[in-house]
Amino acid sequence: MSLDVTATKPHERLAKALSAEMDAVNVMIRDRMSSEHAPRIPEVTAHLIEAGGKRLRPMLTLAAAKLCGYEGPYHVHLATTVEFIHTATLLHDDVVDESEQRRGRPTANLLWDNQSSVLVGDYLFSRSFQIMVETGSIRVLGILADASATIAEGEVLQLTAARDLSTSEDTYLKVIRGKTAALFSAATQVGGVIAGVDEKIENALYAYGDALGIAFQMVDDLLDYGGTEAIGKNIGDDFRERKLSLPLIKAVAKSDAEEMAFWTRAIAKGKQQDEDLQTALDIMRKHGALDAVRDEALAWVEKAKSHLSDLPEHEIRDMLSDLADYVVARIS
Amino acid sequence: MSLDVTATKPHERLAKALSAEMDAVNVMIRDRMSSEHAPRIPEVTAHLIEAGGKRLRPMLTLAAAKLCGYEGPYHVHLATTVEFIHTATLLHDDVVDESEQRRGRPTANLLWDNQSSVLVGDYLFSRSFQIMVETGSIRVLGILADASATIAEGEVLQLTAARDLSTSEDTYLKVIRGKTAALFSAATQVGGVIAGVDEKIENALYAYGDALGIAFQMVDDLLDYGGTEAIGKNIGDDFRERKLSLPLIKAVAKSDAEEMAFWTRAIAKGKQQDEDLQTALDIMRKHGALDAVRDEALAWVEKAKSHLSDLPEHEIRDMLSDLADYVVARIS
Numbered sequence: 292m293s294l295d296v297t298a299t300k301p302h303e304r305l306a307k308a309l310s311a312e313m314d315a316v317n318v319m320i321r322d323r324m325s326s327e328h329a330p331r332i333p334e335v336t337a338h339l340i341e342a343g344g345k346r347l348r349p350m351l352t353l354a355a356a357k358l359c360g361y362e363g364p365y366h367v368h369l370a371t372t373v374e375f376i377h378t379a380t381l382l383h384d385d386v387v388d389e390s391e392q393r394r395g396r397p398t399a400n401l402l403w404d405n406q407s408s409v410l411v412g413d414y415l416f417s418r419s420f421q422i423m424v425e426t427g428s429i430r431v432l433g434i435l436a437d438a439s440a441t442i443a444e445g446e447v448l449q450l451t452a453a454r455d456l457s458t459s460e461d462t463y464l465k466v467i468r469g470k471t472a473a474l475f476s477a478a479t480q481v482g483g484v485i486a487g488v489d490e491k492i493e494n495a496l497y498a499y500g501d502a503l504g505i506a507f508q509m510v511d512d513l514l515d516y517g518g519t520e521a522i523g524k525n526i527g528d529d530f531r532e533r534k535l536s537l538p539l540i541k542a543v544a545k546s547d548a549e550e551m552a553f554w555t556r557a558i559a560k561g562k563q564q565d566e567d568l569q570t571a572l573d574i575m576r577k578h579g580a581l582d583a584v585r586d587e588a589l590a591w592v593e594k595a596k597s598h599l600s601d602l603p604e605h606e607i608r609d610m611l612s613d614l615a616d617y618v619v620a621r622i623s
Numbered sequence: 624m625s626l627d628v629t630a631t632k633p634h635e636r637l638a639k640a641l642s643a644e645m646d647a648v649n650v651m652i653r654d655r656m657s658s659e660h661a662p663r664i665p666e667v668t669a670h671l672i673e674a675g676g677k678r679l680r681p682m683l684t685l686a687a688a689k690l691c692g693y694e695g696p697y698h699v700h701l702a703t704t705v706e707f708i709h710t711a712t713l714l715h716d717d718v719v720d721e722s723e724q725r726r727g728r729p730t731a732n733l734l735w736d737n738q739s740s741v742l743v744g745d746y747l748f749s750r751s752f753q754i755m756v757e758t759g760s761i762r763v764l765g766i767l768a769d770a771s772a773t774i775a776e777g778e779v780l781q782l783t784a785a786r787d788l789s790t791s792e793d794t795y796l797k798v799i800r801g802k803t804a805a806l807f808s809a810a811t812q813v814g815g816v817i818a819g820v821d822e823k824i825e826n827a828l829y830a831y832g833d834a835l836g837i838a839f840q841m842v843d844d845l846l847d848y849g850g851t852e853a854i855g856k857n858i859g860d861d862f863r864e865r866k867l868s869l870p871l872i873k874a875v876a877k878s879d880a881e882e883m884a885f886w887t888r889a890i891a892k893g894k895q896q897d898e899d900l901q902t903a904l905d906i907m908r909k910h911g912a913l914d915a916v917r918d919e920a921l922a923w924v925e926k927a928k929s930h931l932s933d934l935p936e937h938e939i940r941d942m943l944s945d946l947a948d949y950v951v952a953r954i955s
Binding site: 326328329330331332380383386387405406407409410411413414416417418420421423424427429432433436437439440442443444445446447448450451465469 | 658660661663664712737738741743745748750753761764765768769771772775778783
């Protein structure tokens with residue numbers, strides 16, 4: 292790695308290497324989010340899509356297609372599809388979580404209403420399947436339909452596991468594999484499938500995306516408790532929503548009777564007081580729960596990188612490796 | 624038509640003629656609504672699916688396939704798909720409308736929560752695409768993805784047109800063509816497509832479903848004001864939700880200044896009083912709005928039936944003709 296390469300962040304370098312393709316994706320996103328009859332649809336979609344997300348998921352599709360030597364036009368369709376599915380799930384998540392902020396801006400359900408968020412999400416989801424149909428690939432449709440079902444299943448599982456202190460790490464893994472990793476792994480996999488790669492490469496792409504998505508969500512869940520260091524801003528959402536995320540599960544597993552009484556009151560019964568988040572953090576630190584989550588996220592990053600060795604040598608492959616490191620670098 | 628044939632309702636006769644296929648659809652519905660990880664999903668789905676809807680839409684798919692001589696297995700998949708898409712839209716509609724009753728039972732959003740309704744709807748929608756993929760037909764996927772987008776678009780249009788007294792009959796037609804007719808027409812069309820019919824028959828199937836769906840929704844909207852006769856039970860939902868349905872649009876178009884002041888208060892501003900529904904009905908009757916809606920529904924029924932002449936002669940074809948008549952018979 293040369294010095295000028297390390298000067299920018301991995302996802303920025305990826306964005307630069309894929310800038311022509313990303314431009315085409317952005318054109319297609321704007322084109323396909325329109326609606327002849329219902330102007331509310333592009334309004335709501337634009338609010339979210341133009342809020343400046345990193346476009347990580349469509350970039351994974353473009354990266355996979357490029358490093359597998361794809362030269363056709365359909366990686367742009369698939370990347371658009373992936374971003375639409377992601378946007379649809381964000382719209383529905385904000386309704387489910389009753390969120391008020393996303394990417395530093397008021398959520399669509401707050402600016403318009405829950406109705407618009409539900410229905411525009413449905414529209415984008417349908418649109419994504421329309422775009423997939425244009426690729427003519429039943430295999431790609433199958434992979435992304437499976438991913439969509441797994442996402443919804445993970446979200447429902449998270450909903451029913453909320454407030455339940457007996458939630459296991461195994462259940463947590465199922466939840467995040469659904470709600471986050473399923474779209475990462477489908478994004479990388481379809482990039483290879485459209486390029487016609489063999490099974491070994493397809494499996495490696497899937498496994499990289501899966502491990503990357505799991506690491507990504509573990510880090511997100513850690514950051515919701517301020518990471519391993521000082522308390523940052525805007526933390527504690529998961530605590531207030533009484534989600535059984537990994538830091539909480541690991542702390543609960545080591546808690547004594549007094550600490551369990553605290554979790555029962557604050558999480559199971561939801562009777563929260565102002566100082567509870569600090570108490571929760573104290574218990575987590577005491578049992579090393581936050582460090583344990585970071586270690587686990589790091590292990591998934593290593594797993595992600597290990598699968599890259601099955602892929603063709605390519606500058607994009609190196610960037611995907613750096614991207615995996617960067618996902619965990621957010622916490623230190 | 625012989626006497627013993629007229630003794631049962633057309634949709635019951637259709638159900639009888641298609642009973643083996645409908646049994647297979649019910650088995651597939653139960654099989655595919657399951658979830659390995661999230662038991663909440665089949666609970667919510669079963670609540671709605673086993674509430675005893677008439678299964679009209681999947682029956683249309685089976686009927687179309689049978690009258691076109693289809694002998695493969697995939698009409699069952701497509702009928703299941705159509706019912707899943709319908710169920711997903713019902714779950715989301717109840718959240719959007721904040722409904723408390725559906726098919727005479729409490730809605731899922733009331734029994735569980737809005738979150739479950741949104742996410743289980745998403746799951747069923749994804750599941751429906753997974754089942755379509757099994758048919759291996761990209762054409763069928765395209766038709767149902769288009770229909771799904773049109774449904775969501777119609778719902779958003781209805782949302783933005785609510786409370787707006789300047790809503791035109793043209794906009795109303797777009798709304799119901801989306802929210803209702805799109806799935807009827809796709810249901811009949813894919814039954815033919817899977818049977819490999821020629822374009823003329825495919826178009827006739829589409830046009831029959833389209834006109835039937837429009838008539839069906841017009842009748843529903845009329846029944847929400849008690850039909851053309853005496854006031855029934857449970858009417859006035861659309862009025863309370865301030866939806867610009869056809870009876871209201873037709874009454875507004877003929878209203879004088881005093882009546883417009885009433886509509887402005889009750890619909891545009893939403894300041895409703897107990898006696899307002901009766902006043903609304905009085906104004907509608909005065910201007911013949913309810914009769915005019917019935918006449919229009921009847922015209923769409925005739926249109927639906929006219930397209931049947933392009934289809935092969937078959938006892939199922941006669942049942943589809945009777946079914947169209949029955950849709951309007953509900954109001955008199």
